[in-house]
Amino acid sequence: MEINPLLLFIHLPLSLILMLFASTLAAEQAGFSSVKTDTEALILFKKTIENDPKQVLSGWKLNKSPCTWYGVSCNLGRVTQLDLSQCNLVGNLSFSVFASLDMLTLLNLSSNSFTVNSTSLLQLPYGLKQLELSFSGLAGLVPENLFIKYPNLVYVDLSFNNLTGIIPENLLISSDKLEVLDLSFNNLTGSIANMKVQTCNSLLHLDMSGNHIIDSLPYSLSNCTNLKSLNFSYNLLTGDIPQSFGDLTSLQRLDLSHNHLTGWIPSELGNSCESLVELKLSYNNITGTIPISLSSCSWLQVIDFANNNLTGPFPDSILQNLGSLESLLLSNNKISGSFPASISSCKKLRVVDLSSNQFSGIIPADLCPGASSLEELRLPDNLITGQIPAELSLCSQLKTIDFSINYLNGTIPAEIGKLENLEQLIAWYNGLDGNIPKELGKCKNLRDLILNNNYLSGEIPVELFNCGNLEWISLTSNGLTGQIPSQFGLLSRLAVLQLANNSLNGEIPRELANCSSLVWLDLNSNRLTGEIPPRLGRQPGARALGGILSGNTLVFVRNVGNSCKGVGGLLEFAGIRPERLLQVPTLKSCDFTRMYSGAVLSLFTQYQTLEYLDLSYNELRGKIPDEFGDMIALQVLVLSHNHLSGEIPSSLGQLKNLGVFDASHNRLQGNIPDSFSNLSFLVQIDLSNNELTGRIPSRGQLSTLPASQYANNPGLCGVPLPECQTGNDQPATNPSEDGANDGSRASSSSWANSIVLGVLISVASVCILIVWAIAMRARRKEAEEVKMLNILQASHAATTWKIDKEKEPLSINVATFQRTLRKLKFSQLIEATNGFSAESLIGCGGFGEVFKATLKDGSSVANQEVNTVELPGGQGIHGRNGNFGEDQP
Numbered sequence: 020m021e022i023n024p025l026l027l028f029i030h031l032p033l034s035l036i037l038m039l040f041a042s043t044l045a046a047e048q049a050g051f052s053s054v055k056t057d058t059e060a061l062i063l064f065k066k067t068i069e070n071d072p073k074q075v076l077s078g079w080k081l082n083k084s085p086c087t088w089y090g091v092s093c094n095l096g097r098v099t100q101l102d103l104s105q106c107n108l109v110g111n112l113s114f115s116v117f118a119s120l121d122m123l124t125l126l127n128l129s130s131n132s133f134t135v136n137s138t139s140l141l142q143l144p145y146g147l148k149q150l151e152l153s154f155s156g157l158a159g160l161v162p163e164n165l166f167i168k169y170p171n172l173v174y175v176d177l178s179f180n181n182l183t184g185i186i187p188e189n190l191l192i193s194s195d196k197l198e199v200l201d202l203s204f205n206n207l208t209g210s211i212a213n214m215k216v217q218t219c220n221s222l223l224h225l226d227m228s229g230n231h232i233i234d235s236l237p238y239s240l241s242n243c244t245n246l247k248s249l250n251f252s253y254n255l256l257t258g259d260i261p262q263s264f265g266d267l268t269s270l271q272r273l274d275l276s277h278n279h280l281t282g283w284i285p286s287e288l289g290n291s292c293e294s295l296v297e298l299k300l301s302y303n304n305i306t307g308t309i310p311i312s313l314s315s316c317s318w319l320q321v322i323d324f325a326n327n328n329l330t331g332p333f334p335d336s337i338l339q340n341l342g343s344l345e346s347l348l349l350s351n352n353k354i355s356g357s358f359p360a361s362i363s364s365c366k367k368l369r370v371v372d373l374s375s376n377q378f379s380g381i382i383p384a385d386l387c388p389g390a391s392s393l394e395e396l397r398l399p400d401n402l403i404t405g406q407i408p409a410e411l412s413l414c415s416q417l418k419t420i421d422f423s424i425n426y427l428n429g430t431i432p433a434e435i436g437k438l439e440n441l442e443q444l445i446a447w448y449n450g451l452d453g454n455i456p457k458e459l460g461k462c463k464n465l466r467d468l469i470l471n472n473n474y475l476s477g478e479i480p481v482e483l484f485n486c487g488n489l490e491w492i493s494l495t496s497n498g499l500t501g502q503i504p505s506q507f508g509l510l511s512r513l514a515v516l517q518l519a520n521n522s523l524n525g526e527i528p529r530e531l532a533n534c535s536s537l538v539w540l541d542l543n544s545n546r547l548t549g550e551i552p553p554r555l556g557r558q559p560g561a562r563a564l565g566g567i568l569s570g571n572t573l574v575f576v577r578n579v580g581n582s583c584k585g586v587g588g589l590l591e592f593a594g595i596r597p598e599r600l601l602q603v604p605t606l607k608s609c610d611f612t613r614m615y616s617g618a619v620l621s622l623f624t625q626y627q628t629l630e631y632l633d634l635s636y637n638e639l640r641g642k643i644p645d646e647f648g649d650m651i652a653l654q655v656l657v658l659s660h661n662h663l664s665g666e667i668p669s670s671l672g673q674l675k676n677l678g679v680f681d682a683s684h685n686r687l688q689g690n691i692p693d694s695f696s697n698l699s700f701l702v703q704i705d706l707s708n709n710e711l712t713g714r715i716p717s718r719g720q721l722s723t724l725p726a727s728q729y730a731n732n733p734g735l736c737g738v739p740l741p742e743c744q745t746g747n748d749q750p751a752t753n754p755s756e757d758g759a760n761d762g763s764r765a766s767s768s769s770w771a772n773s774i775v776l777g778v779l780i781s782v783a784s785v786c787i788l789i790v791w792a793i794a795m796r797a798r799r800k801e802a803e804e805v806k807m808l809n810i811l812q813a814s815h816a817a818t819t820w821k822i823d824k825e826k827e828p829l830s831i832n833v834a835t836f837q838r839t840l841r842k843l844k845f846s847q848l849i850e851a852t853n854g855f856s857a858e859s860l861i862g863c864g865g866f867g868e869v870f871k872a873t874l875k876d877g878s879s880v881a882n883q884e885v886n887t888v889e890l891p892g893g894q895g896i897h898g899r900n901g902n903f904g905e906d907q908p
């Protein structure tokens with residue numbers, strides 16, 4: 020099979036002919052292995068392919084040299100490389116078909132849908148150097164003698180397959196040339212603690228992440244002194260991080276996150292710091308303090324120690340040498356001590372996340388210009404005191420500031436307005452006072468302004484409405500005065516507006532109806548007067564705006580009992596431990612329950628309406644607008660504790676998604692519209708303390724609710740209240756949807772009166788018909804729109820508030836800490852919590868269950884995060900409902 024070297028000196032055309040001739044001759048003389056056997060092997064392979072959607076093999080024909088075939092590379096007339104990656108080929112494969120390709124050095128079959136048994140790996144050609152089989156459908160055990168049989172292998176990627184069983188202890192023995200081994204995201208189990216390693220000088224990258232490997236980390240790896248990256252993340256490893264990892268002096272990336280490791284971070288790791296770029300130990304049970312030895316890791320770019328049990332003060336001095344640091348992620352630990360002022364030494368630092376720790380002291384004023392690359396500064400749920408330093412405005416790249424749940428006081432410095440890139444200003448639950456600085460209006464990129472539960476006063480500055488990108492404004496539970504500026508109507512991306520529990524007065528500006536993205540409007544507990552604008556909350560023709568509020572973490576809390584006003588609260592909850600809610604004193608007084616949290620994603624349809632409307636505890640007058648019946652996506656409608664009068668519009672019966680309707684403590688009159696019987700998702704209705712009359716519709720949900728929800732309406736009767744006394748008066752009132760007739764006197768009507776009444780009704784009917792005919796025309800167009808909405812909604816409807824299997828009615832009342840939410844749909848919330856399944860429960864206790872949800876943002880990554888979240892709770896799951904199980908896209 021050797022080529023005669025003389026041939027290389029002959030002219031080119033001749034050489035080709037001669038070469039073919041010579042090699043064929045040579046092969047025939049040798050009796051095997053030639054371009055002919057290569058061709059046969061490849062044709063055999065082609066025959067095992069059942070489906071070739073991209074038609075890549077269609078050119079694999081015998082009349083052409085295989086060296087011209089798709090994916091085939093040759094050297095000196097022999098096939099040396101086969102790259103059929105990303106071809107989506109389907110078929111039952113055995114690697115034995117390739118056995119005769121004895122010059123093959125590279126085989127790349129990644130991203131295909133084969134069915135292939137891993138035992139046939141041992142039938143690959145001997146000379147193979149690079150083997151890439153990720154996403155290829157490989158199943159079975161890892162062959163123990165793989166590297167003994169193939170000593171030339173340099174690069175082996177078997178990731179994202181279905182390799183099962185244990186990783187053989189001797190796998191790496193005599194892998195003298197191996198540089199890269201990737202077994203990540205398979206189904207490997209067992210222990211690697213005793214993995215044998217001899218000379219391991221060549222290994223550079225070892226990745227076993229995403230398996231089910233148990234037991235402790237292999238100490239022997241410390242012999243692989245040239246290792247550059249080591250990834251054991253997403254396994255079930257226990258025990259300590261071996262001190263001997265400090266011997267890996269070439270290590271650049273160490274990822275041990277998402278395991279069950281315990282013990283301390285070995286200070287010996289500082290020895291390998293010459294080269295370390297990434298150190299990820301998040302989501303373990305690592306205890307102790309952060310070793311000072313890390314200060315020598317001057318190349319470190321990423322420190323991720325989040326979600327461990329680290330304690331002690333952060334050794335501030337270590338940052339002084341970490342000039343390359345870009346991310347410092349320490350959230351969810353128990354690190355104490357003062358805020359690490361030395362981050363000002365880290366010129367490249369972009370993300371600082373210290374959420375949910377016990378950092379105390381003040382935010383130093385001199386972070387910048389030192390840390391002038393800073394984009395995210397997240398400190399929620401700590402013990403930080405003092406004021407927000409005006410000098411923070413020198414960190415000109417800042418996009419996210421999150422100081423929620425701390426002890427900050429003083430005013431919000433006007434200088435914050437200099438942060439042109441600022442997107443999120445989140446500082447809820449602090450002691451901030453003074454006005455909302457009008458300079459914030461210069462932050463043109465501001466999306467989230469979340470300052471609820473502070474002591475802010477004064478009026479809402481109109482300058483704010485220069486920030487046309489605002490999506491979420493929460494100023495709930497402050498001391499704001501003045502009117503709600505009509506300029507809110509300029510904010511076309513505003514999705515959540517929460518101004519509850521302030522001292523706002525005046526009327527609800529009808530311009531709010533121009534906020535074409537608004538889904539959440541909470542104005543409860545103010546001093547609002549006048550009538551409710553009829554068009555409020557209906558935004559016909561709203562455009563689908565991409566990405567509004569997506570990717571943020573929220574908690575929705577609903578309360579039970581009457582300890583707090585309002586319906587429910589949505590809180591920006593990134594980085595905050597759920598337990599922390601229970602410790603917030605003003606929240607303790609609210610009897611809240613059921614928190615659902617997750618990253619928000621929302622998909623706006625073209626026809627958007629409010630989904631959540633709470634106007635309770637104001638001084639509103641007049642009627643409930645008939646137009647509310649058009650808010651087809653509305654799920655929560657709370658109008659209680661106002662001075663509303665007139666009848667309940669029967670159009671509300673169109674609100675097919677309505678789950679909560681509270682109009683108690685008003686002066687409503689007339690019947691409960693019969694159309695309410697159609698509201699199949701209604702799980703809470705409260706009409707008590709009104710002047711309603713007539714029979715409670717017996718169809719639908721209404722008669723199944725507790726009598727207390729109808730109390731103090733002297734004229735109301737029927738289940739669940741006592742039966743109506745005069746049963747025969749009902750037929751007279753029922754046909755009239757208006758229900759305005761005073762039915763109780765019908766029995767005393769004379770025969771003559773009945774005739775007069777009959778005539779009147781007939782005349783009235785004719786008039787109504789005429790008017791109706793005219794109105795119909797005008798309304799047809801609108802009806803079509805509504806119909807479309809209905810259809811759109813129907814696809815989500817099955818998951819909407821349908822918690823009626825729970826006996827406990829949904830009583831939502833959030834008072835003091837209403838939190839804003841992005842355009843969250845309850846349907847999405849419910850989908851996202853997997854129908855309140857165990858996986859999304861993140862805690863439970865005296866206050867009820869805590870669910871974590873990730874709303875479909877199209878991102879399955881987010882779903883993964885849900886799966887890896889700690890679930891401290893685990894019992895008492897209510898509301899599980901088979902209807903919700905189908906949220907997998």
Ligand SMILES: *[C@@H]1O[C@H](CO)[C@@H](O)[C@H](O)[C@H]1NC(C)=O
Nearest residue numbers: 104105127129149150151174
């Ligand atoms: C195999 O193909 C994939 C996709 O084309 C590519 O990313 C990968 O680097 C290839 N592997 C080798 C070893 O060449």
Ligand SMILES: *[C@@H]1O[C@H](CO)[C@@H](O)[C@H](O)[C@H]1NC(C)=O
Nearest residue numbers: 067068069110111112134135
């Ligand atoms: C491939 O194997 C599966 C079972 O492993 C079998 O059901 C299928 O019929 C096989 N297909 C071919 C073409 O052999």
Ligand SMILES: *[C@@H]1O[C@H](CO)[C@@H](O)[C@H](O)[C@H]1NC(C)=O
Nearest residue numbers: 135136137138139158159160
């Ligand atoms: C692979 O083949 C071996 C022997 O031929 C067999 O024992 C094993 O069950 C097969 N594995 C799979 C996953 O089909």
Ligand SMILES: *[C@@H]1O[C@H](CO)[C@@H](O)[C@H](O)[C@H]1NC(C)=O
Nearest residue numbers: 158159180181182183184206
């Ligand atoms: C992986 O292999 C195991 C055992 O051979 C089998 O039970 C399982 O269904 C396979 N999973 C996939 C996704 O093929």
Ligand SMILES: *[C@@H]1O[C@H](CO)[C@@H](O)[C@H](O)[C@H]1NC(C)=O
Nearest residue numbers: 180181182183184205206207
């Ligand atoms: C992993 O293996 C187990 C048992 O061998 C099997 O039940 C499971 O389906 C496999 N998982 C995947 C993702 O293949």
Ligand SMILES: *[C@@H]1O[C@H](CO)[C@@H](O)[C@H](O)[C@H]1NC(C)=O
Nearest residue numbers: 215216217218238239240242
């Ligand atoms: C490291 O390699 C040496 C031989 O080079 C061997 O004697 C020793 O046992 C190995 N250490 C471990 C932990 O495997």
Ligand SMILES: *[C@@H]1O[C@H](CO)[C@@H](O)[C@H](O)[C@H]1NC(C)=O
Nearest residue numbers: 277278279280302303304889
């Ligand atoms: C950490 O330890 C606690 C208590 O021992 C345990 O409940 C929890 O699951 C552990 N978490 C991880 C990520 O190992």
Ligand SMILES: *[C@@H]1O[C@H](CO)[C@@H](O)[C@H](O)[C@H]1NC(C)=O
Nearest residue numbers: 304305306307327328329330
């Ligand atoms: C965290 O560490 C403390 C002591 O430092 C210990 O009491 C506690 O059990 C640890 N928690 C977990 C979850 O390991």
Ligand SMILES: *[C@@H]1O[C@H](CO)[C@@H](O)[C@H](O)[C@H]1NC(C)=O
Nearest residue numbers: 404405406426427428429430
């Ligand atoms: C802020 O609180 C501290 C105590 O934590 C107090 O000493 C200081 O006077 C307060 N500052 C303002 C402006 O209220």
